[in-house]
Amino acid sequence: MPELPEVETIRRQLAPRLTGALLVDGWAFASGKFTPALDAVGARVDGVRRRGKYLLIDLDRDGNAEELIVHLGMTGRLSITERWIPTSAAAPTPADRSSWARSTDATDRPGPHLRARWTLDDGRALLFDDVRRFGRIAVVPAGSHDALPTLAALGPEPFDDAFSPEHLRTQVNRSERAVKTQLLSQRIVAGVGNIYADEALWRAGVHPGSRRITRAAAQRLRDAVRDVLAEGIDHGGTTLRNYRDAEGGEGTNQRYLDCYGRAGEPCSRCATILRRSVIDARATAHCPRCQRRGG
DNA sequence: CGATTTCCCTGGCCGC
DNA sequence: TGCGGCCAGGGAAATC
Numbered sequence: 001m002p003e004l005p006e007v008e009t010i011r012r013q014l015a016p017r018l019t020g021a022l023l024v025d026g027w028a029f030a031s032g033k034f035t036p037a038l039d040a041v042g043a044r045v046d047g048v049r050r051r052g053k054y055l056l057i058d059l060d061r062d063g064n065a066e067e068l069i070v071h072l073g074m075t076g077r078l079s080i081t082e083r084w085i086p087t088s089a090a091a092p093t094p095a096d097r098s099s100w101a102r103s104t105d106a107t108d109r110p111g112p113h114l115r116a117r118w119t120l121d122d123g124r125a126l127l128f129d130d131v132r133r134f135g136r137i138a139v140v141p142a143g144s145h146d147a148l149p150t151l152a153a154l155g156p157e158p159f160d161d162a163f164s165p166e167h168l169r170t171q172v173n174r175s176e177r178a179v180k181t182q183l184l185s186q187r188i189v190a191g192v193g194n195i196y197a198d199e200a201l202w203r204a205g206v207h208p209g210s211r212r213i214t215r216a217a218a219q220r221l222r223d224a225v226r227d228v229l230a231e232g233i234d235h236g237g238t239t240l241r242n243y244r245d246a247e248g249g250e251g252t253n254q255r256y257l258d259c260y261g262r263a264g265e266p267c268s269r270c271a272t273i274l275r276r277s278v279i280d281a282r283a284t285a286h287c288p289r290c291q292r293r294g295g
Numbered sequence: 296c297g298a299t300t301t302c303c304c305t306g307g308c309c310g311c
Numbered sequence: 312t313g314c315g316g317c318c319a320g321g322g323a324a325a326t327c
Binding site: 150 | 318320
Binding site for chain 2: 313319322323
């Protein structure tokens with residue numbers, strides 16, 4: 001479940017290794033969510049950026065600026081092989097797998113859920129693996145995000161000045177939706193998913209189901225969102241089940257979670273048992289003592 | 296047009 | 312051991 005800290009970790013790993021590379025070949029799993037990967041072939045990588053949970057790979061195609069956009073969904077992973085052993089020009093075949101299995105370098109062996117591959121001009125390859133196929137790939141003219149409505153309507157980056165307490169308060173209060181739902185909507189602030197939403201609300205002492213927040217609560221919540229995301233980045237992301245960084249490594253932020261996934265356990269601040277609920281079809285944990293409505 | 300609901304996906308885990 | 316049921320859940324399409 002890559003959220004902003006996980007995507008940012010991957011971005012930092014990919015940027016130096018990908019920038020300047022020419023995408024000379026591609027392969028994609030036969031699904032409209034992944035076949036756009038082929039549209040990137042023939043372009044050169046100018047840089048790797050991030051917006052919210054979206055990875056934006058800047059491309060240059062004969063002077064025209066394009067973007068290769070990758071959303072990792074729930075289980076998406078990106079990695080770079082040190083070398084690619086093409087035994088087939090198209091889909092990975094059993095012969096390919098056999099070849100990878102003989103390799104002594106684990107990075108040369110994609111998993112069984114490869115969804116896209118870009119071969120680089122120096123023989124390496126960028127691989128996109130996604131067990132559950134919630135991920136998505138698109139190639140568009142630079143800045144043209146009409147085909148990705150959530151990206152097109154994305155709120156400010158959490159560390160941008162535009163993500164102010166007043167912005168958060170007025171946006172939350174103009175809707176009747178629960179504050180947690182709105183944090184997850186990507187429209188008020190970009191990049192927050194279920195893990196960091198629960199963590200931020202717990203830290204700020206805001207009930208996840210609140211429909212209205214005060215100025216004081218908005219100030220605390222704005223700061224908490226920034227803090228939990230910054231700490232998540234510092235810890236290389238949260239690995240609970242599937243998340244791995246671009247080098248196959250696990251993050252360590254799961255060691256520092258106070259709220260997410262801890263329903264039934266005592267609150268680390270007041271020892272009250274954290275409560276489980278479902279908000280907008282998302283599993284939610286909160287402390288009934290620290291997080292009061294209207295807080 | 297904004298809000299709400301449905302659908303997409305598979306692996307791990309649990310109980311019988 | 313085998314298997315049905317359930318859970319994880321972000322984003323886009325469909326529907327209200």
